[in-house]
Every structure is written in C-alpha cells, then in structure tokens.
Amino acid sequence: MTIPKYGLSDAQRRHWQHTYAAHPGMYGDQPSAPAVHAAKTFHAAGAKNALELGAGHGRDTLFLARSGFTVQAADFSATALEQLHEHAQEQRLAEQITTILYDVREPLPLADASVDAVFAHMLLCMALTTEEIRALVSEVRRVLRPGGSFVYTVRHTGDAHYGTGTAHGDDIHEHGGFAVHFFPRELVDSLAEGWTLQEIHPFEEGELPRRLWRVTQCLPR
Template sequence: MSDDGQDLAEVQRTHWQNTYTAHPGMYGEEPSAPARHAAAVFHAAGARDVLELGAGHGRDALYFAREGFTVQATDFSAAGLEQLSAAARRQAVDRLTTAVHDVRDPLPLPDASVDAVFAHMLLCMALSTEEIHALVGEIGRVLRPGGSFVYTVRHTGDAHYGTGTPHGDDVFEHGGFAVHFFPRDLVDALAEGWSLNEVHAFEEGDLPRQLWRVTQTRPGTPSV
C-alpha cells in the first residue's frame, strides 16, 4: 500500500474498537446468510470444529455453536469479543472460546487442527494482497485434509470501489472503514492448490454492497 500498512492497521483496530464500544451488538443477533450457508457446507463435510476469523461481537460464532460445532472465534477487537463472551453466557452457549488475534500474524493453532474455517468480510479489510495470501496459507496450514474454507469479500463491482480515500492495492476507505476490494483473479489465485467449489455473487446491506461468497476445500481425505 502507498502508506505504511502497520499504521493503517493500528488505525483500523482503534476504529473497530471504538465502533463496537459505541454500538454494542451492532450487527444484531441473527446469523448472516453466509454463516447459514457455511454451516450447511460444514455439516455436509462432517466437520466438528470451526475457526471463525474476524468474529466481531459474534452473531455467527454463536450460531455455529448452537448448530453443534465446537467454535474458536478470533478478532483483533477485544471489545467485540467481550460482547461475544457476554452473549454466550446470557444464552448459555458453550462449545465456544475466543482469542484476540490480528490475522497479519500467524494463526495460533497447530497444523491440521480444525475441520472448517469461516471469515465473513475479514479478508477484504485493510490487508495488503501479500498479507491476504499469507493468511490463506495459514488457513490451509491449520485445516485438516478435506477441510472447508468459506469466506466473503466485497469485490471491484461494488459502488464504493475506486472512491473515497485510496490507500493503494485496491484498498479504499469510507467512513473510517478501509476495504480491500477483490478482483476475480485474486479469488482464483487464493484457490491455487485448493479445490474451488463455488464463487457466489450476492448483495448485502446499504448501497447494496456487492460481495462474493467463496467456498473452497483443502486437498486430501477428511479424517473420520
């Protein structure tokens, strides 16, 4: 990116912290449509444990736990995860743990230790293309053979692409939120060495935002 990536990362961390603090439970309690899709994919694959990256205040992590998965939820916002933990206690949801983690760092998990990974709008945050590739490499490392990865990203067909404050590398900022808009060739590049099962276009929220929901599978035979 044209400006210092670490500085932008810290600005974004503070912005999300302040946003979650000012607007607790800002996305509501109902799971996202991509999470419902992911749960069906994970069940069909026989998954037992799910890692959610960028869980925020946890509407999707709570849903996965209610669906019977053992869930590890991470986010770089402690405020969001505190809200998730409080909601889990109120709803008597167990099978769920949280950890503050910045996805620019290696995932704090052993190799081949989870059955499925979910990331809604996480890969399209203020990450460079290099950082996104490194993250997907880490996801491949922690997934067991045959494990599923479902993620969503805003793409270059979105109305906000190319507008707002540019940070280079297809990252543009609106209202304090920096977004890396994905071209299709980046999706394909991230699937190299994987089985790319689906790239599904959908809309969400205001404008409306234009997104892809991507489902890909780590090669190998799932463990029984």
C-alpha cells in the same frame, strides 16, 4: 497516497474498537446468510469444530455453536470479544466457544491440521495488503485438516464504493473511517490454487448495496 500497511491496520483496529464500544451488538443477533451457508457446508463435510476469523461481537459464532459446532472465534477487537463472551454466557453456549484475540497479520496460534472448517465473513477484505491476504490464506491451509472447508466473503471490484473515497493503494479504499480491500476475480482464483474451488457465489448485502462474493473452497484430502 499509500499509507504503510501497519499504520493503516493499527488505525483500523482503533476505529473498530471505538465502533464496537459505541454500538454494542451493532450487527444484530441474527446470523448472516453466508454463515447459514457455511454451517450447511461444514455439516456436509462432517466437520465438528470451526474457526471463525473476524468474529466481531459473535452473531455468526453463536449461530455456528447453536448449529452443533465447537467454535474458536478470533478477532483483533478485545471489546467485540468481550461482547461475544457475554452473549455466549447468556445463551448457555460458553462451553462450545473459545475466543482468541488475534491479529491476522500474524501466524495463527493453532496447530497444523487442527481445525475441521474455517469461516470468515468480510475479514479478508479489511485493510490488508495482498501479501498479507495470501499469508493469511496460507495459515488457514496450514491449520485445516485434509478435506476441510473454507468459506469466506469479500467485497469486490464491482462494488459501488470501489475506486471512490480515500485510496490507500493495492485496491484499498476508505469510506467513513472503514478501509476495504476490494477483490478482483484474479485474486480469488489465485487464493484457490492448490484447493478445490467449489463455488464463487455473488450476492448483495446492506443498503448501498454492498456487492460481494461468497467463496467456498476445500482442502484436498
């Protein structure tokens, strides 16, 4: 059965709101390994500011701020962003962080070429259609300055959960209330068209373990 895209995405928003409320700081306070890689990549490219898409309660946002970047943290969960703001105040990082309540199905509320770098850990593989993913990457390209870096991670079709659970079509499968769009390699390649694709790094995360790709691509100058 295929669920209309907005029905599934809106259900996921409610699910994430409930999850963050029930489990504050659910991912802990240590940065993800992709965020550590992103900080090194962004520094090497001379970035001063960064946009994080799907920031959640902010473990990676806070790390990027501690690493010297000013960060705009976007997420569709108001609950998660409230937690992020509280943590930023506790760590005296509030002046470096701006939160944006944002639905990735909509255009980014940022000016063209206004961002040095973009980071998205597990955001592109949420309950988004391929069409919505392509539109989001086009928005990332629009707001990035020439030479800017985009680092994102996604679960892929080699993951143990791919093809199991509740199927929603378009390589989207749901487990435990969480819907995931599993990426085939050709989708990663197509999203890099017009970019300089620097790396597709396979890695594992979590207990299953989840199988992911960390993709690093750069906007030509």
